[in-house]
Amino acid sequence: MDGRFRRALDDASTQNALITRTQMRRAGLTDRMVDRVVADGLVVRVWREVFRVRGAPMTERMAMNAATLGARGRVSDATAARVLQFDAPLALTPLHVAVEVGRQHPRSKRLPIETESVAFFPVRIHRRITRPDPVLTVDGIACVDAAGTLIDIAPALALDDLEDAFERARWLGLVSTEALARRFEVLGGRGRPGTPKVRALLANSRPNPLESKLEGKAWRMLRRSRIPEPVRQLRVDLATKRWHRLDFAWPELLVAFETEGFEWHGTHARWKRDRIRTAALERLGWRTVIATWDDVVCEPKATLDRIAMALAERQSLVRGV
Helix, strand or coil: CHHHHHHHHHHHCCCCCEEEHHHHHHCCCCHHHHHHHHHCCCEEEEECCEEEECCCCCCHHHHHHHHHHHHCCEECHHHHHHHCCCCCCCCCCCEEEEEEECCCCCCCCCCCEEEEEECCEEEEEEEEECCCCCEEEECCEEEECHHHHHHHHHHHCCHHHHHHHHHHHHHCCCCCHHHHHHHHHHHCCCCCCCHHHHHHHHHHCCCCCCCCHHHHHHHHHHHCCCCCCCEEEEEEECCCCCEEEEEEEECCCCEEEEECCHHHHCCHHHHHHHHHHHHHHHHCCCEEEEECHHHHHCCHHHHHHHHHHHHHHHHHHHHHC
16 A cells, blocks of 8 residues: 555645545555545545645645646636736636536636635636637646636736736747637637737737836837837847847837836846946947836836937938938
């Protein structure tokens, strides 16, 4: 029994110290042996037929994993956004788990939501008509993929926050504009909550994902102004045989707009390196306009005026050549 139990623990090592009765059976333990393991305190029941290894503390991640194992589903909605590190302003609880049932058309109405709990973590179980979603596994937790998660959380987020989550997912390499559009063709449409937001998201999408929320705010500031649309995340080769990625650029005029701040860059040394890099760009003829969070959020008009002035100056130089 000891050897069989040790084999069963191999599954627990990849599941946040969790194991199911089914997995213990697969390792060779009978139901009576499983009951004895539970009675001896070697494992502790967490939810349904899911157990945690003795001594392992109950954490949010463990609760997520227990919910997916016990419900035979995958984390979804706000919980999936948290697991995928979208950094979206969504409530951490309850934990959301999607369970597929039936074989009807994927645009069919969702089935009623059930509320249960795993230890002291409330869980909402979404029973859905079968959806053709790929499944990601993150730290042993089965998760709705990024495209499906963005569509799920769209009703709960403001459009700007949804755009930030989308850019974050793109930057992490979890989704592309094309992948989201393909999934939206299947899952979106009239009557689906959040559909107008996802449509707007796709309409405003551009090549090259943004790296931070500050860049997202700057992009929206530029997009809503009368300033010509810039190229995003333009790579420029420096004379030092290195390269730099400009947040926003008008390459025909050699004008760049960079968003930064000491808090974002983290250390004074990093800030100093950025100043050196800016000097290298200037030696190549680039005019750089730099803006902090306060410049973009609190003083957008003044910031746009600085950008417009730099563009006008370069345009006058081009006309004078």
